[in-house]
Amino acid sequence: DGGITQSPKYLFRKEGQNVTLSCEQNLNHDAMYWYRQDPGQGLRLIYYSQIVNDFQKGDIAEGYSVSREKKESFPLTVTSAQKNPTAFYLCASRGGAMTEAFFGQGTRLTVV
């Protein structure tokens, strides 16, 4: 079945460690997005990518990094520079500006 897969569903890390969240899609979509969701804050855009080997900072990119080496994959690294990394992270993809985004099931990251 076509869709977006985020893994793992739950992730625990110690403070100061970098952690990479996986996002894979088999929808042949060009654009991919990473959002962070905190209670009462809605979905805030971290990074997005329109094509392979190119990506743009979103509204809250500090402390995060991404890569887009393959069309299907858009991993997000939460670095130790991110001051409040504990959150629910959602990955999305879509085929074009006018189309709806498809979302993964999310990764809940807890940093202790």
Next chain:
Amino acid sequence: AQKVTQAQTEISVVEKEDVTLDCVYETRDTTYYLFWYKQPPSGELVFLIRRNSFDEQNEISGRYSWNFQKSTSSFNFTITASQVVDSAVYFCALSEAVGSGGSNYKLTFGKGTLLTVNP
């Protein structure tokens, strides 16, 4: 400046009441796209509707209806005869071109409205 404003943080209604969720957006583009999503307690986001900036026709789908007004930059969502299963967080989103050449499309969400429908 907030691109997508959902001023209602939480709304609580009793089953069978009608409820309208407000969405106001801000963009300089003449071509843009608006979306509504639903996020039930399980967490996944469910797409509800898409509207482009050239189509101001209102739409009805079952108990759901949408009112798009460019003059007031609003794209409001009404649920008629609400049901307990409508309880969720509802998000409005804006897709617009950014950067030189307009080749990148940013998808910006509002903060969401938590709708609780009580039996």
